[in-house]
């Protein structure tokens with residue numbers, strides 16, 4: 001069963017993937033193995049695909065490096081639940097097809113190591129007998145996420161979500 | 168309808184009045200790509216099956232690891248040159264300088280324009296009232312492929328700087344004070360609109376770039392300085408490029424420059440800002456002057472003024488990296504460099520240098536660095552526990568001479 005990896009507030013992109021471990025520095029095939037290398041060295045070796053990141057306020061502040069969330073996606077991350085997101089990071093998540101849920105109450109209720117199940121369609125998170133409801137991201141983002149990623153959306157429609165078909 | 172400066176720029180481009188909260192798709196003037204992101208950018212374009220729609224609107228800058236530090240980087244940079252040639256996009260090669268400085272110098276970023284950069288400090292262009300915003304590789308690739316981008320028109324925080332800078336303080340201190348007041352997420356998704364009044368309008372282009380550079384540290388989408396003073400001399404500023412009186416702001420903040428004191432941002436968060444007096448005496452191993460925040464000619468002048476006829480403390484490494492080849496040339500021509508070198512400083516290739524811990528001045532475990540840059544996150548410049556204190560070039564210079572954190576006034580009297 002997927003487990004929760006819980007982090008605090010203000011986790012920055014240097015925490016998620018230090019700049020010196022960019023794909024540009026260490027190679028496309030290796031960079032994801034350095035996710036949280038300084039901050040939580042046990043993360044990358046023990047993370048299992050489908051595990052969920054649960055974070056506090058302002059997750060992803062700092063650099064615009066898309067390879068930070070990309071490293072997480074490469075490890076198998078599909079969703080984050082946080083109290084709030086930094087702007088560029090939020091866009092990057094949506095663009096990569098990682099679902100950014102914003103739910104402060106749920107963040108407070110979850111503990112590191114909890115075993116949970118996430119129902120994307122319904123926006124429901126289950127822990128044992130408990131069920132938490134997650135508000136879905138705004139409609140225009142869902143439109144993009146439905147196609148898998150913004151790239152796939154653009155390739156299919158030749159326009160941005162929310163933009164009129166003629167425009 | 169009364170509009171903020173961000174709403175003005177986006178409305179002009181959208182061809183209709185747009186307000187905070189609306190989604191818009193707008194044309195962009197430049198798509199700026201840095202070396203470390205270029206590989207992902209190429210890959211995304213390939214996935215899209217697209218090439219740059221307007222090659223002249225794409226600039227790639229080799230600055231984040233310049234010259235190349237290892238074979239991986241050298242291969243990536245070789246690919247950048249070949250790709251640039253093949254597609255007719257500008258490539259600014261090793262030594263030309265830091266992306267943001269280069270785009271301003273080359274007049275590719277202009278007042279009222281829209282520049283998207285694959286680097287979060289693309290807010291810097293706001294110093295000249297250009298809507299600059301950082302995005303990830305995918306957004307940047309989409310902008311190159313389509314010539315456009317989609318954004319939510321941001322709400323605006325209005326920051327008014329009043330008066331002339333107090334003696335011993337700089338635009339960096341003002342910028343750090345702004346981040347302290349707003350906090351690291353105080354302007355998330357927003358535009359920070361900076362008004363310079365009662366003497367503050369005399370801040371130069373360089374100083375305005377410093378202010379705008381730091382705005383992303385409060386989470387801002389863009390940071391726009393209302394044009395005045397030197398900007399009106401350097402550019403033909405369109406007459407619509409001003410916020411309306413009566414524009415609606417999410418928050419308003421005032422910063423009095425006349426009563427400002429030297430500031431320092433203490434590890435490991437940029438908004439952890441204190442008066443220098445609070446950390447005075449902290450021993451340092453390295454002092455770094457440079458970056459898109461404070462690597463310009465006036466910054467080097469301030470450092471030279473303090474270092475002139477003095478020596479960097481034994482055991483301290485002082486690294487100076489001009490922000491661009493133009494800065495390097497000017498600092499050579501006017502003798503500034505000689506002063507710095509005679510004081511015991513050493514010089515790096517124009518570019519980002521050790522700002523993000525990849526080369527040219529990486530910190531060992533336990534080391535302490537005073538840097539004129541903009542981020543002091545854990546492990547940013549090397550070892551996870553190395554400490555980075557962010558400060559002005561003046562404080563950096565005084566610290567280099569003393570060997571511990573101090574101000575020129577404390578150290579030299581006056």
Ligand code: SF4
Nearest residue numbers: 288458459519522523
């Ligand atoms: S100097 Fe530092 S902050 Fe500026 S663009 Fe380079 S790495 Fe980023």
